[in-house]
Amino acid sequence: xxxxxxxxxxxxxxxxxxxxxxxxxxxxxxxxxxxxxxxxxxxxxxxxxxxxxxxxxxxxxxxxxxxxxxxxxxxxxxxxxxxxxxxxxxxxxxxxxxxxxxxxxxxxxxxxxxxxxxxxxxxxxxxxxxxxxxxxxxxxxxxxxxxxxxxxxxxxxxxxxxxxxxxxxxxxxxxxxxxxxxxxxxxxxxxxxxxxxxxxxxxxxx
Amino acid sequence: xxxxxxxxxxxxxxxxxxxxxxxxxxxxxxxxxxxxxxxxxxxxxxxxxxxxxxxxxxxxxxxxxxxxxxxxxxxxxxxxxxxxxxxxxxxxxxxxxxxxxxxxxxxxxxxxxxxxxxxxxxxxxxxxxxxxxxxxxxxxxxxxxxxxxxxxxxxxxxxxxxxxxxxxxxxxxxxxxxxxxxxxxxxxxxxxxxxxxxxxxxxxxx
Numbered sequence: 403x404x405x406x407x408x409x410x411x412x413x414x415x416x417x418x419x420x421x422x423x424x425x426x427x428x429x430x431x432x433x434x435x436x437x438x439x440x441x442x443x444x445x446x447x448x449x450x451x452x453x454x455x456x457x458x459x460x461x462x463x464x465x466x467x468x469x470x471x472x473x474x475x476x477x478x479x480x481x482x483x484x485x486x487x488x489x490x491x492x493x494x495x496x497x498x499x500x501x502x503x504x505x506x507x508x509x510x511x512x513x514x515x516x517x518x519x520x521x522x523x524x525x526x527x528x529x530x531x532x533x534x535x536x537x538x539x540x541x542x543x544x545x546x547x548x549x550x551x552x553x554x555x556x557x558x559x560x561x562x563x564x565x566x567x568x569x570x571x572x573x574x575x576x577x578x579x580x581x582x583x584x585x586x587x588x589x590x591x592x593x594x595x596x597x598x599x600x601x602x603x604x605x606x607x608x
Numbered sequence: 609x610x611x612x613x614x615x616x617x618x619x620x621x622x623x624x625x626x627x628x629x630x631x632x633x634x635x636x637x638x639x640x641x642x643x644x645x646x647x648x649x650x651x652x653x654x655x656x657x658x659x660x661x662x663x664x665x666x667x668x669x670x671x672x673x674x675x676x677x678x679x680x681x682x683x684x685x686x687x688x689x690x691x692x693x694x695x696x697x698x699x700x701x702x703x704x705x706x707x708x709x710x711x712x713x714x715x716x717x718x719x720x721x722x723x724x725x726x727x728x729x730x731x732x733x734x735x736x737x738x739x740x741x742x743x744x745x746x747x748x749x750x751x752x753x754x755x756x757x758x759x760x761x762x763x764x765x766x767x768x769x770x771x772x773x774x775x776x777x778x779x780x781x782x783x784x785x786x787x788x789x790x791x792x793x794x795x796x797x798x799x800x801x802x803x804x805x806x807x808x809x810x811x812x813x814x
Contacts, residue, residue: 417807574809592805599798601623603780
């Protein structure tokens with residue numbers, strides 16, 4: 403289902419459409435329109451129609467979209483119609499919160515391993531996990547063929563952790579450290595940095 | 609410094625430029641170029657020059673940007689040349705991690721109050737905070753004139769918490785709950801949803 407040449411900015415909106423549709427489905431809504439979806443997300447109906455048209459024909463003029471069908475199609479496009487195993491590196495406060503977050507499992511992302519470099523943490527339990535020594539990261543990930551990782555280590559450790567993950571075969575990194583990671587072109591990185599979101603809002607405040 | 613009519617997508621890139629420049633400054637780098645900044649962020653040099661030109665003249669052709677100067681100017685534009693007080697609503701795992709996160713304070717965002725609705729949590733310590741009863745949220749925020757909030761409550765509680773925050777005068781909400789919030793047009797909302805970032809990457813995986 404990978405479509406060559408579709409701009410990343412469009413790809414980036416699809417998970418938001420999927421999230422909105424899943425919220426609608428959980429409220430028992432079975433039909434929606436690009437207008438309603440647009441109002442929900444603060445995106446124009448025309449933009450939504452244009453984005454979706456890149457991937458196929460999912461609704462009919464005038465009758466709108468069937469919510470469960472569009473959810474299924476978006477899941478296929480985003481390749482989340484399957485389960486993705488993940489590793490978590492960094493068992494600090496944020497790592498703890500993430501390891502216990504139910505929202506990943508509900509969307510098909512399952513944390514399988516947790517690593518840290520702190521001897522005081524290695525061997526401890528974190529929820530249902532035993533925190534593993536980061537020295538075991540490469541062989542463990544290679545053996546399990548895991549390709550998705552989340553990084554919640556301090557900023558000064560993030561690049562060296564990313565280097566290890568890449569060596570282990572990881573292809574997608576969700577990075578919570580507030581630093582840019584240097585990665586090969588076949589490795590995808592997304593950053594979560596709350597300060598950036600806050601600053602985007604303070605711009606508009608008096 | 610608020611510039612009327614500058615697209616939000618441009619505003620949204622400024623905090624990333626600021627973060628990159630701050631990382632450069634912490635590495636002792638004093639001069640940079642749109643090319644170097646672009647390589648660092650995976651954004652084209654032309655885009656960076658175009659974005660910055662919306663706000664003024666910050667560098668000279670051929671000599672590039674002085675890092676501390678551009679940091680200062682971006683901080684003024686984003687209004688983070690001052691301290692922003694914040695409230696945190698939701699003292700669960702993620703709330704704990706956020707309350708202890710140093711990265712906010714370093715960027716001028718200071719959590720002043722933490723609220724929860726759970727009687728088992730109210731009155732407990734969370735780092736240097738005492739968790740307050742959410743029934744005190746409106747008067748406490750109004751008295752302190754705080755306008756920025758972070759929400760780390762379960763999804764089903766997020767809208768009612770947002771309604772309270774708006775009543776209290778909050779104008780910017782960083783929402784960690786995976787639901788869209790309905791807010792008046794003068795209230796800004798940013799979402800942090802790790803699943804959306806993961807799905808944006810799995811699209812590209814095999």
